[in-house]
Amino acid sequence: MRSKLLLICLFIFAQNSFSAAKIETWNTDKGSRVYYVHTRGLPMVDIQVVFAAGSAYDGKQFGVSELTSSMLETGAGNWNADEIAQRFENVGAQFAVGSSVDRAWLSLRTLTKPELFNEALITMQTILTSPTFNQHDFDREKNRTLAGLKHREESPGAQASIAFNKALYGDHPYAHPGTGFIETVQKFGVEDLRNFYQQYYVAANAMVVIVGDLTQQQAKETAKTLLKDLPVGTTPEPPPPVLMPAKGKYQHIEFESTQTHVLSGLPGMHRKDQDYFPLYVGNHILGGSGLVSKLFKEIREKRGLAYSANSYFLPYYRKGPFRMSLQTRNDQAPKALEVLNQTIRDYVKQGPTEQELIAAKKNIKGGFVMRFDTNSKLTSYVSMIGFYQLPLDYLETFPEKVDAVTVESIRDAFQRRIKPELLQTIAVGKSEK
Amino acid sequence: MKLQRFIILLLMFPVFSQAADVKVQERILNNGLKVLVKEDHRSPVVVTQVWYKVGSSYEPGGITGISHMLEHMMFKGTDKHPVGEFSRIIAENGGNENAFTGRDYTAYFQTLEKSRLPISFELEADRMRNLHLLESELVKELQVVTEERRMRTDDKPRAKLQEHFSAMAYLNSPYKNPVIGWPADIAAYTIKDLQQWYERWYAPNNATVVVVGDVVPKEVFKLAEKYFGPLKPSELDPVKPQTEVKQLGVKKMTIKLPAKLPYILMGYKVPVLTTAENEWEAYALEVLAGILDGGNSARLQSQLVRGQQIAVAAGAGYNLTTRLSNLFMLDATPAKGKTVQDMEVALKQQIDKLKTEKVTSEELARIKAQVLSGAIYERDSNFYQAMQLGMYETVGLGWQKVDEYVNKVNQITAEQVQQVASKYLIDDRLSIAYLDPQPMKKNQINKTMTGGRHAQ
Numbered sequence: 033m034r035s036k037l038l039l040i041c042l043f044i045f046a047q048n049s050f051s052a053a054k055i056e057t058w059n060t061d062k063g064s065r066v067y068y069v070h071t072r073g074l075p076m077v078d079i080q081v082v083f084a085a086g087s088a089y090d091g092k093q094f095g096v097s098e099l100t101s102s103m104l105e106t107g108a109g110n111w112n113a114d115e116i117a118q119r120f121e122n123v124g125a126q127f128a129v130g131s132s133v134d135r136a137w138l139s140l141r142t143l144t145k146p147e148l149f150n151e152a153l154i155t156m157q158t159i160l161t162s163p164t165f166n167q168h169d170f171d172r173e174k175n176r177t178l179a180g181l182k183h184r185e186e187s188p189g190a191q192a193s194i195a196f197n198k199a200l201y202g203d204h205p206y207a208h209p210g211t212g213f214i215e216t217v218q219k220f221g222v223e224d225l226r227n228f229y230q231q232y233y234v235a236a237n238a239m240v241v242i243v244g245d246l247t248q249q250q251a252k253e254t255a256k257t258l259l260k261d262l263p264v265g266t267t268p269e270p271p272p273p274v275l276m277p278a279k280g281k282y283q284h285i286e287f288e289s290t291q292t293h294v295l296s297g298l299p300g301m302h303r304k305d306q307d308y309f310p311l312y313v314g315n316h317i318l319g320g321s322g323l324v325s326k327l328f329k330e331i332r333e334k335r336g337l338a339y340s341a342n343s344y345f346l347p348y349y350r351k352g353p354f355r356m357s358l359q360t361r362n363d364q365a366p367k368a369l370e371v372l373n374q375t376i377r378d379y380v381k382q383g384p385t386e387q388e389l390i391a392a393k394k395n396i397k398g399g400f401v402m403r404f405d406t407n408s409k410l411t412s413y414v415s416m417i418g419f420y421q422l423p424l425d426y427l428e429t430f431p432e433k434v435d436a437v438t439v440e441s442i443r444d445a446f447q448r449r450i451k452p453e454l455l456q457t458i459a460v461g462k463s464e465k
Numbered sequence: 466m467k468l469q470r471f472i473i474l475l476l477m478f479p480v481f482s483q484a485a486d487v488k489v490q491e492r493i494l495n496n497g498l499k500v501l502v503k504e505d506h507r508s509p510v511v512v513t514q515v516w517y518k519v520g521s522s523y524e525p526g527g528i529t530g531i532s533h534m535l536e537h538m539m540f541k542g543t544d545k546h547p548v549g550e551f552s553r554i555i556a557e558n559g560g561n562e563n564a565f566t567g568r569d570y571t572a573y574f575q576t577l578e579k580s581r582l583p584i585s586f587e588l589e590a591d592r593m594r595n596l597h598l599l600e601s602e603l604v605k606e607l608q609v610v611t612e613e614r615r616m617r618t619d620d621k622p623r624a625k626l627q628e629h630f631s632a633m634a635y636l637n638s639p640y641k642n643p644v645i646g647w648p649a650d651i652a653a654y655t656i657k658d659l660q661q662w663y664e665r666w667y668a669p670n671n672a673t674v675v676v677v678g679d680v681v682p683k684e685v686f687k688l689a690e691k692y693f694g695p696l697k698p699s700e701l702d703p704v705k706p707q708t709e710v711k712q713l714g715v716k717k718m719t720i721k722l723p724a725k726l727p728y729i730l731m732g733y734k735v736p737v738l739t740t741a742e743n744e745w746e747a748y749a750l751e752v753l754a755g756i757l758d759g760g761n762s763a764r765l766q767s768q769l770v771r772g773q774q775i776a777v778a779a780g781a782g783y784n785l786t787t788r789l790s791n792l793f794m795l796d797a798t799p800a801k802g803k804t805v806q807d808m809e810v811a812l813k814q815q816i817d818k819l820k821t822e823k824v825t826s827e828e829l830a831r832i833k834a835q836v837l838s839g840a841i842y843e844r845d846s847n848f849y850q851a852m853q854l855g856m857y858e859t860v861g862l863g864w865q866k867v868d869e870y871v872n873k874v875n876q877i878t879a880e881q882v883q884q885v886a887s888k889y890l891i892d893d894r895l896s897i898a899y900l901d902p903q904p905m906k907k908n909q910i911n912k913t914m915t916g917g918r919h920a921q
Binding site (some may be wrong): 073075114120125126141145148157176179180183189283284286287289291331332334335338358361394399401402406 | 801
């Protein structure tokens with residue numbers, strides 16, 4: 033009997049959650065936005081506190097956002113790193129900090145049983161509002177970061193990414209890698225991190241995401257508790273608009289590797305871009321759909337030139353990169369690049385076929401529910417929707433917007449946005465002489 | 466005291482009382498195919514995984530990596546569905562798909578909206594018995610796999626070290642060979658090799674189909690009968706034991722490669738669930754790995770990276786679900802001014818401490834708390850749940866063992882941890898590889914064309 037009841041409940045839940053992953057939102061009294069989704073079925077919750085404080089806010093101190101973020105859990109309140117880690121692990125909670133291009137965040141996954149939940153929440157709140165930034169921890173974390181940057185030099189793929197973003201973005205804050213460079217990180221002092229924290233980790237710049245089995249009332253209290261001691265501060269200026277490269281560029285970087293890593297692209301689109309859907313669906317056909325995309329077929333299936341060949345748009349607050357990539361044996365790099373160029377030139381000129389578009393729509397719409405079928409995936413979506421202030425019905429309206437895309441709208445958007453003659457191309461590998 | 470209370474609270478979750486637990490349903494078809502179904506109705510989706518009991522540890526010399534090569538060729542068409550069709554059909558139905566090969570398994574998966582389950586069954590059943598292995602496709606796919614090897618191993622100093630390390634640590638166990646295969650073997654595969662490998666291992670009585678998602682088990686079994694039922698079983702020769710011989714002393718090697726940082730990798734030969742004299746030994750080793758590296762509070766982070774600050778990174782790992790005995794691994798990257806020898810001393814001190822002192826009750830409780838909560842978090846992912854069932858079944862443990870994990874770990878005592886440390890983490894079982902970084906050539910930039918920028 034009891035199990036039958038449970039089944040009925042689960043059934044109703046499934047119906048609800050997928051006709052609408054119902055996002056509720058409100059502002060705290062200090063002006064932070066809160067986004068909340070009640071999911072049932074598991075006694076757990078995912079919580080994020082997000083700031084506009086990613087590497088785009090580094091200024092000239094490339095790497096300061098990321099190092100600031102990683103310092104947070106090394107000491108807070110009266111606790112050192114061991115005590116912090118123990119407090120989370122004692123209650124089976126999982127805590128992490130992170131930083132990407134636009135965003136920096138603290139995230140917590142915890143069980144909802146009050147005693148366990150409260151312990152984890154108080155620990156997170158302390159890290160958020162009272163990190164200690166002590167010199168000893170700073171020296172260690174800085175050394176570890178510097179070692180990581182040295183290790184990065186072993187990777188041809190990482191070298192290619194750095195050169196690619198520089199080619200696309202020049203002096204724009206999107207140009208440098210989030211971990212920075214040895215030369216920039218070496219100059220940091222602990223006060224630089226404290227300053228960064230004080231400027232950006234403030235209520236006016238904060239957003240809270242709560243997805244899990246908490247009631248709305250519990251979610252409200254959670255957000256309030258988390259942010260209660262955070263100063264209001266100010267919202268930072270967002271990164272400036274991106275300038276498009278005026279000319280195409282090809283750059284080869286010599287590297288002792290067996291493969292050449294090829295990246296080619298341009299600044300692409302931003303999160304609220306007018307062309308978002310034609311570009312998204314268009315790219316899905318070009319290189320975004322795994323084993324059935326054009327690039328995969330041309331480069332791997334027909335010619336065996338590479339293991340992976342793909343393309344994607346990474347939408348940021350400003351235009352994020354449109355990036356095509358492959359890796360191939362050094363002596364084949366010119367041939368592979370020629371195939372890549374031919375494929376993108378033809379695609380921009382002709383657009384997809386009607387049949388390709390129908391297949392892409394079927395794939396995107398048919399697999400739509402799988403984009404947020406776990407608590408963690410749903411949390412990522414809600415966080416993205418909240419941070420970029422997209423409409424709350426973004427998920428529900430996604431399929432119909434995909435449906436509205438036509439062959440013509442894809443061709444038009446690609447012709448305006450992806451001009452093959454402007455492509456920035458980086459090849460890192462050993463040149464055959 | 467407080468910690469004990471947290472553990473009690475964790476143990477009270479319904480997920481650990483058998484009554485409320487979602488049961489896995491099993492059905493074995495007449496042709497020997499095992500079908501496992503686990504219901505999860507949180508989302509209208511379904512994961513299908515087809516696991517074959519074959520992987521690199523089944524391969525004789527000369528054709529290492531052939532299981533992985535065959536995995537690639539499984540996307541190259543059948544009589545009914547020519548090359549490209551499989552992926553096209555799955556894509557049109559909104560599915561995600563791919564495959565993976567390990568030492569003990571080759572597995573294929575699709576994730577689909579729940580009503581599309583018959584589509585994946587139809588396609589998987591078809592390629593289980595009717596694969597077309599064409600010379601023209603092999604020629605291209607050989608290139609692809611060679612590129613994959615370059616990307617995963619050849620251009621990564623630590624991956625290469627790992628490969629040489631395994632080849633040294635194991636004397637006769639097939640775990641000495643890389644999953645992707647040695648380069649000379651990859652270059653020499655023939656269609657005949659692949660055909661034989663396919664015919665030998667791809668049969669319903671050597672496979673497990675795992676389905677997790679918003680499904681009704683009875684209906685899944687009916688579908689399985691319809692699509693997989695007609696397939697003929699094979700006569701399977703049992704795989705040879707190839708049990709690793711006893712090691713007679715510590716083994717060491719130095720790997721010289723262009724690199725920027727030194728690195729050390731250590732491994733002790735240890736039993737796993739399938740091979741342990743006493744099953745608890747494997748669970749005790751699992752707890753021991755947690756004591757060293759289970760979270761940010763664990764010993765290696767706390768003592769080597771933070772306390773002594775002699776390593777910029779240090780880790781420990783153990784996988785108890787393999788078919789054959791395995792290695793308990795440790796690795797470290799020295800901090801500036803420290804050497805790999807310093808790392809070796811420090812890691813061995815950590816091991817010695819586990820032998821001479823019992824782990825504290827707090828540490829033990831913390832590991833258990835993480836295991837208990839982890840068991841709930843894992844349920845967030847159908848894919849992960851299916852992975853576990855498929856893995857346990859395929860390495861010979863049986864899927865029923867998945868449910869035992871939490872309780873068995875929970876029963877491990879400090880004395881047992883000490884016992885396995887003393888018994889297994891000894892020099893006569895140890896292998897060590899040091900990465901000795903050689904200078905890297907300075908990167909040169911050759912620009913052929915550059916341009917300015919303008920506002921848009």
